[in-house]
Amino acid sequence: MAEFTMPSLGADMDEGTLLEWLVAPGDPVHKGDPVAVVETAKSTIEVECFETGTMANLLVEPGTTVPVGTPLALIGPMAEKAGKPGRTKKPHKPRKPAKARKPEGPTEAEKVEGRRPVRPVPTEGEPSEPPSPPHVTVPVPVPVPTAARQPGRIEAVPLVRHLAEQSGIDLETLHGTGPGGRVTRTDVEEAAAARATARPPRVRATPLARRLAAELGVDLTTVTGTGRESAVRATDVRQAAPGPSAPARPSGATPVRPSAARPSAEGPLEDRSAAMRQAIAGLMTRANRDIPHYYLSTTVDMAAAMDWLHEHNRHSPVGERLLPAALLLKAAALAARNVPELNGFWTDDHFTAGEGVHLGVAVSLRGGGLVAPALHHADALALPQLMTALKDVVTRARTGRLRGSEVSDATLTVTNLGDQGVETIFGVIHPPQVALVGFGRVVDRPCAVNGLLGVRPVVTATLSADHRATDGAVGARYLTVVARLLQNPEHL
Amino acid sequence: MNRTDALDMVRESISRVIPDADVGALGPDDAFRDMLEMDSLDFLSFVEVLSERSGIRIEDEDTPRLTTLAGCADFLVAHTQ
Structure with missing residues (x-):
């Protein structure tokens, strides 16, 4: 099972928002087919698939912002229907925006490094892959999200870590029931199930709306969304905010990373151009410095x-x-x-x-x-x-x-x-x-x-x-x- | 083609190329290419649309006369008589 990951669409991109899936589980996909629409600070981009096979699981829901390298979907071999039963039946929880888990942005070297492996450049004219590859290489899980934790403190095998990661469960909050207090797969699955019932459904909102809501102290669950599929947009948050229309960016705030200020493609033009300005600022500053x-x-x-x-x-x-x-x-x-x-x-x-x-x-x-x-x-x-x-x-x-x-x-x-x-x-x-x-x-x-x-x-x-x-x-x-x-x- | 029709055709052609352009605000002698920040691709599209609508073949050499609404209208009127 190969992973389709959030690609790096340029050196200035740390994360992206999955806007839309262009395929459904079970659909055949071919190398080079556009399969998803991703929004970056600069534009809305159709992302192509780099495997030929069958789309198995979609791991990330539209509207979710994830770091570059995060698995977005699993692609199975061509003939197989939709992956193995059991694993595919259970719908994955949408991934939480992973900003909070990253204590600091990747270093410049990491950003540059990250660009190459996740985006193999397709060589046109090269014979296409056999329709049913016997073995699809599974990329090593991208270490970005787990790097923030101190490895070794929590005992868990990589598979379980990966599962926890996908389910949005923090391993440190779990009590391991395995040998030597090791966290097992069952522990993670139970925690995920418990959380799913305990938590109210996540409000659909654009990344900018989420950030604004946090800044302005607005509870997103109380806001009526006017975006696509009732997603809460920045303008909705501003209207819901107490007092006169609050500025988008409070003065004296620490400079916001370009990606953090990313508004939705449907957002107001000024938000979009502000995000674009910041993305250009970040990349050009780096270019002139390095x-x-x-x-x-x-x-x-x-x-x-x-x-x-x-x-x-x-x-x-x-x-x-x-x-x-x-x-x-x-x-x-x-x-x-x-x-x-x-x-x-x-x-x-x-x-x-x-x-x-x-x-x-x-x-x-x-x-x-x-x-x-x-x-x-x-x-x-x-x-x-x-x-x-x-x-x-x-x-x-x-x-x-x-x-x-x-x-x-x-x-x-x-x-x-x-x-x-x-x-x-x-x-x-x-x-x-x-x-x-x-x-x-x-x-x-x-x-x-x-x-x-x-x-x-x-x-x-x-x-x-x-x-x-x-x-x-x-x-x-x-x-x-x-x-x-x-x-x-x-x-x- | 009379001058009024010609002016309308020019405005419509600009709108086709730059849908959000405020063509009503353009004066007859304004250099619309600069005002609307049309690049060479936009301008080529404009020439294409204008040529298609008027049935007049517009050569590269004619384009220096097509910088203002009035210039475009004069060109169209002169070539349909």
Whole structure:
């Protein structure tokens, strides 16, 4: 039985809220299928499955916030119906938000480390897994939740610990009836059953509503929820709060972690953008603190590229026209293939090259903030395909849903602020990537061409790179390749 | 196409691309692309919608004339006569 865990959808994500299951127990699932919708501070994301088999148990209920790595569901072999009887009959209690159990956030290294193992990058083109794998590897239970306890104090075998974890039972509150006072599986099951009858049903509420309720002293059970399935939302809590409408964040409070302030996707826009701001703040602060950036810049003659582009567009239906951005992105992707030292991740004090060029594209959102979804294998896409993929991903970033692989797979990010009118941009690297490419606006400038002065369209291409991973010579090579590629647009 | 129809078509096309845009607040000579923070993809979509609705093929070279409501309307009127 394989575990489907809360994925790390980017270096800035410690936890996520499961919004919706897209499959039911018993449904067949295939590697790459979207199976759940997860909300992070930045966006709502469809998360794909990395196993082929049958969805057995759903361990976490919609509306629950859990740390990265927490098992969300169990996936059984293809042929099997719904796991073994007995275990599957008993519905799992929804997991409690695990914030309280974590005495402190994971260290930077843990965050970075955590990203890789839980999100194996799917290699496209790789033969798909056999439909009925005889053995599905069971990932080792993620140690995050148990790490907070002092191991050794409570005697219990790992299986029992895991069960307690899943049932939301604190082992330290149990009296072990096993040999030597060991806590047995029966002890945990009895405690879970007792708690289920003793406790009132958990109120459905968004994470922000829960936090606000705690801050404002509002009893959630007394609040009428107006959210989906009567979930209590932040606005409901504010209305229920005594006194004039209380501020969302009391002054003097300790800075809230980005994840703790996460509102629901259905929450008010200002809450959502505040959470987005904090997520960006956290990640960019870390990037500037940890990454010794170096910056390079060059001016690229765009005459050939623009001529080619206008010619192409003259002969194309409006819907198939290309933008300069498509050419710039393609050149950036091909150059990354040429200079693989800039295409990948810096983790555990060493560089790991990306498997394929997955170009992150910085997309500014209308309500503020930005996301950088990946165009997978951008170096292998023909320009019309790349343009279609770009339109699709930008539209979904702004209005709909991105896929988990899109928000976490990027191996190199490009920011194209030319649209906003600036000529040069020196960006901040998105960890754990090691470089960020910037393109400004294509502008007409006087240029020396073949000994004569002419007016040519030019673009300023920049590179912010991680000096731990590369030196300036590598960065210079990259920008030179970008400039050269743009001189032969027909080969892009 | 008269000028009023043309202006309506331009406003509707903008609304299609940016549904929450307050097109009523746009003056005829406002640079709507800047005011609505339309990026090049938004603008391309706008050109696509406008071209589709008016039946006029709009070239890259025409787009510098399409920066204001008045400019767009003039362009449409000129090309349907």
